């Protein structure tokens with residue numbers, strides 16, 4: 001009879017917004033069960049909440065939490081990394097550490113942790129509702145099974161893409177990480193524009209949100225270039241071209257390109 005594979009054990013260091021999102025996704029997608037997971041957090045309020053809500057064991061001791069874990073997820077704020085790295089330094093060689101911290105290169109993580117099996121992932125804020133996009137990479141020492149585990153856990157946050165070259169992570173931070181803020185700003189301004197011309201705010205919000213969702217789905221499902229879809233909405237001498245003229249006058253595309261390039265330059269400096 002074939003031997004049944006042991007389920008992976010996962011330790012979370014930090015059970016805040018992102019840690020909880022991962023736990024929720026992991027349980028929903030049945031990547032692991034509550035008995036396979038443990039969370040360590042300095043906050044007694046978070047520990048009680050995660051224990052009550054998901055039935056997980058919780059601890060205040062990071063070192064203890066990582067004992068026996070196949071995967072150690074770092075989900076604290078970047079400013080807490082130094083202390084956490086000291087506490088969990090030099091895990092067993094077969095343990096995989098997965099960091100979702102903004103910034104922090106693989107080489108820095110390996111050095112701080114004195115460990116070589118490390119995954120660095122760059123999720124974005126909609127991951128908190130399982131609609132994120134996470135781009136991730138791993139050190140050469142990470143084996144196939146560990147990569148599969150990392151992929152299963154990250155897919156709990158939404159879509160995920162593995163890249164072999166770490167340089168893409170700073171680019172993704174500028175496009176998808178900070179990008180969520182550009183989209184929120186656009187949505188806010190778009191709703192305000194509806195209110196400005198006289199629509200009740202609640203109607204403006206519903207129209208804007210469904211226009212964003214519908215247009216995104218159209219790009220995804222219709223298999224046409226965005227410019228082609230835009231042209232389909234733009235009749236000669238009509239209302240759309242009047243609006244597009246104003247956006248081109250304000251150099252909308254130029255500013256978007258400049259904004260993403262500035263965020264990328266900043267991510268590289270961090």
Ligand SMILES: NC(=O)c1ccc[n+]([C@@H]2O[C@H](COP(=O)([O-])OP(=O)(O)OC[C@H]3O[C@@H](n4cnc5c(N)ncnc54)[C@H](OP(=O)(O)O)[C@@H]3O)[C@@H](O)[C@H]2O)c1
Nearest residue numbers: 014016017018041042043075076077078080101102123125
């Ligand atoms: N939020 C996002 O949308 C987002 C998106 C992409 C990437 N990320 C990355 O994800 C990471 C986590 O973000 P988050 O929004 O989940 O942060 P968060 O909500 O602040 O969660 C972090 C948790 O870790 C706890 N903590 C602090 N120091 C600790 C320590 N020494 N040991 C154990 N636990 C400790 C915090 O407790 P206290 O609050 O009491 O300090 C908090 O409960 C960050 O590094 C961030 O860069 C976040």
